[in-house]
Amino acid sequence: MQYDKSFKEEALKLSDEIGVKAPAAQLGIPYYTLSGWRNNRKKYGADLYCGSGHKQMSADPVEQRIRELEKENAELKHANEILQEALGFFAQRRKK
Structure with missing residues (x-):
């Protein structure tokens, strides 16, 4: 499933505040997906992904x-x- 940039940003903000498991359950996304977004943000920075979620060239x-x-x-x-x-x-x- 594809998630837009604003959804990812909000999910990441929520996960920063309360951890990964609870926001993943609240938003109906797999834990490992949200965890992966957090790892990518840490590794590449917040502006790596465009709206489709694909890496910007x-x-x-x-x-x-x-x-x-x-x-x-x-x-x-x-x-x-x-x-x-x-x-x-x-x-x-x-x-x-």
Whole structure:
């Protein structure tokens, strides 16, 4: 389920005042969801989430480039693993 930004902010304020369990029960949301919002706020700050709850993308071109390179790096590592497995397979066939 998606929660808007104002709902999250109010839930977080309430959880700051009286803890996590009671507000989660009062608002009808899972305890772990509210706990996760609190952890994200602590880790990333209060303005991390837009209304849909998705992480806002930074306008900083350096951060965008870093994300692109991290994604490309992960894809290349995966391709490398596949090639290494294939090399091992063909090396075994050749020995026979």
